[in-house]
Amino acid sequence: MGDFNQAVILDSIRRSAEGLSRVELAASAGLAAQTVSNICRRLLDSELIVEAGKETSGPGKPRTILRLNPKGMYAIGLHIDPATTNYVLLDAVGTVLVSVDEVTDLASPPAQAVAAMGSQIRRIIAESGIPEHRIAGVGVATPGPVDAGSGTVVDPPHMTGWNRVPLRDILQGSTGLPVVMDKDVTASAVAELWAGAENNATDFVFVYIGTGIGAGLVLNDQVVRGSSGNVGEIGHIIADPDGPPCDCGRRGCVKVTCMPETLVAQARAVGVLPAAPEGVEPSLPADLAALAEAAAQGNRKAKEVLAQSARRLAGAVSVLTNLLDVDKVVFGGPFWPALATTYLELIPELLRQLSVTSCVHSVEVTGTVVNSGEEAFGAACLVMEKTFSSNAAQLLLDAKF
Incomplete structure (x- = not known):
């Protein structure tokens, strides 16, 4: 219980950009003032938090503001x-x-x-x-x-x-x-929870676009991991029933329709990207960036490759949003920046059309707050x-x- 209460106090302090006083911590955590005071004393002694000045808000003596110590851990x-x-x-x-x-x-x-x-x-x-x-x-x-x-x-x-x-x-x-x-x-x-602590929704799906595509899940402000830590394996959700065959025996799974390497292969097939030189290992990041640049420059075929992938992925993501009733979808991962412009233009409306709860609440679609390149x-x-x-x-x- 003591460890849990300490975690509650630390979490409350980190979520407040301006810091909190002991009185505010007691109110937000629902703990006795003496309990909060004891925990804060331990945290100060271990240098995990620091006193960051005083604040006056009405009669009575000023309250001491507590913040995380950047050098504490x-x-x-x-x-x-x-x-x-x-x-x-x-x-x-x-x-x-x-x-x-x-x-x-x-x-x-x-x-x-x-x-x-x-x-x-x-x-x-x-x-x-x-x-x-x-x-x-x-x-x-x-x-x-x-x-x-x-x-x-x-x-x-x-x-x-x-x-x-x-x-x-x-x-x-x-x-x-x-x-x-x-x-x-x-x-x-x-x-996403850590970097956007003050503004994040408490229920969201994180769609990760790397060499593969997967989904992270947050419900009631807690990360869901599943019984073995493998929640979010969405590769075999069918994104296009008429799509190419998958190694699972079905057709049009995310694994064979939405992966970055699939988009690059499609771009080569329609002439947006040149064939890879023989004996030279292609660079997936460079190829996907070139595809995105061609679309930005108005190349019709490039735009259609990305638009088709957006439609397919929106269908797969809608399965998650409808099943879990979340109010936010966050996209990120190493290959997200190349796809962001097209996906943010098309996917919000597609999800609205595919959502069974659109008459009750909207589903916000955003890109991650974490800087690209800092996975x-x-x-x-x-x-x-x-x-x-x-x-x-x-x-x-x-x-x-």
Whole structure:
């Protein structure tokens, strides 16, 4: 209970841009003034929060404002994508202090590649000069599926040989730090809650567009992970019944109609993009950016490729919004910037038409508040979530009946 109450106080403080007084914290948390005072004293002693001046609001003595201490805690984020691996060092208020990108090593044995990532994390910490006891841990975002209980990556698409890789154990051994791991789509949903703490809806779907497409889910202000940590595998939702065949035996799944590599292949087929030179590995990010640029310049065929993908993805997303009755859809991920203009132009109206609750409430469609190129931010936020966010499940006893 004490840990839960402390998390409630920390979460309340971080959500307030201006900070809160002890009186305001007691009112918002529903805790006794003495309990709040005791918790705040502990947080001040550990330097997780600081006193940030006084505020007068009516009669009585001024109230002391409490805010998060940016230097009180830090987190490392590691985002592993089949194309690129990103690292960030984050302070307690979400400022990115260090950002490093490198090509993902898919040639080496997975265990060796992951150990090298741990060595890179050690270098980042050493070069930052931050005391190691202030580093709360390492958050890792990886393509699914995952085995959350064992911290294992389970044969993600586009990462041949990465089957049952004990990623969490390898990184804990190579960094000497606690490691928390989640799917990249779930980490992105956590980042959206963290970065937009004051303005976010409490119920939303996060549609992650990377090398693959997945969905993160937030209900009642809590990230939903599912029984095995694999919520949001939407690759086999049918987006176009007349679309191409999928390896699952059906036709028109998201996996074969909406993925960035599918859009690039379609663009090549209609002559928007040139054929890839023989012997040269194509660059998916560069090709998708070229497709988006052609559409922006008025190329009719390029515009239709993107518009068709928007229609297909809107159909798939509407399955989620209708099932879950959320009031917001957030798009993000490494390839979102190239698609943002077309998708934000077309998808809101398409979702309105496909929504069974449009006569009750609208479904807002936005792009992520997290900066493009900082996907590892979401991974670092996994550590912050574990430290700051209050979850009623913490109060349950592990009892067997």
